[in-house]
């Protein structure tokens with residue numbers, strides 16, 4: 676893309692973006708991979724094809740670079756389920772707790788946190804906290820419950836969730852599995868417990884892609900946002916990938932994030948051309964939010 680060169684810009688895209696956006700991106704990844712990539716970027720402009728909190732994370736890590744997002748309305752139900760004023764009150768009520776927040780939250784929430792995590796490293800980060808230290812985990816209660824089931828830690832959970840991962844239908848999933856009895860079910864830990872209990876593998880988007888590549892089975896039912904199927908299918912063109920069905924959807928049987936899909940190829944182009952909309956974060960918040968992100972990146976090495 677000529678314009679990209681002309682602007683000395685880099686395009687980072689999340690796995691949940693439309694296929695045509697993933698195809699023009701310099702790097703496609705999950706939240707952890709994108710954060711790590713954002714740190715290495717040697718460009719004047721970072722166009723972040725994803726949602727608002729992801730672009731904010733890139734800006735927190737790259738204060739001198741211009742970070743742009745194709746649609747400022749591309750939010751996240753999970754991030755929105757944790758308003759900073761209420762979260763601050765919750766933390767103040769439990770002053771002895773260490774605060775671990777999932778990266779899917781606003782810069783203000785990160786600024787109130789001790790350490791950030793992603794679905795790739797959440798278990799490792801929780802396990803790095805001494806057993807006697809009580810933990811607040813926010814904002815995703817489903818990921819929190821999954822971590823509790825794995826670590827036995829008694830964490831205090833914020834009551835937030837992702838609309839996409841809560842939309843999977845267990846009944847329909849069982850029906851699909853009856854049609855493909857040899858298929859292995861894999862799921863993202865933002866999914867509800869009853870969906871996770873059916874899965875043979877639970878992991879981040881990057882973890883799921885790696886699993887289908889290395890697992891000898893040829894059929895998988897994939898319980899996460901359907902955008903992941905584009906990259907996954909490129910990695911395993913000979914394998915059958917079936918999106919897990921959602922409660923609402925009776926047509927394509929897949930679950931899509933309306934926020935992620937607000938970005939279109941046209942908006943990506945316009946955004947780069949106009950270098951707008953731009954992400955800006957007050958410096959006092961950015962500095963505070965940087966500390967828990969850096970702790971996470973350090974622990975993820």
Ligand code: SF4
Pocket residue numbers: 691726750751752753754779837838839840900932933934935
């Ligand atoms: S899939 Fe869920 S967690 Fe991810 S951006 Fe969309 S609403 Fe947020």
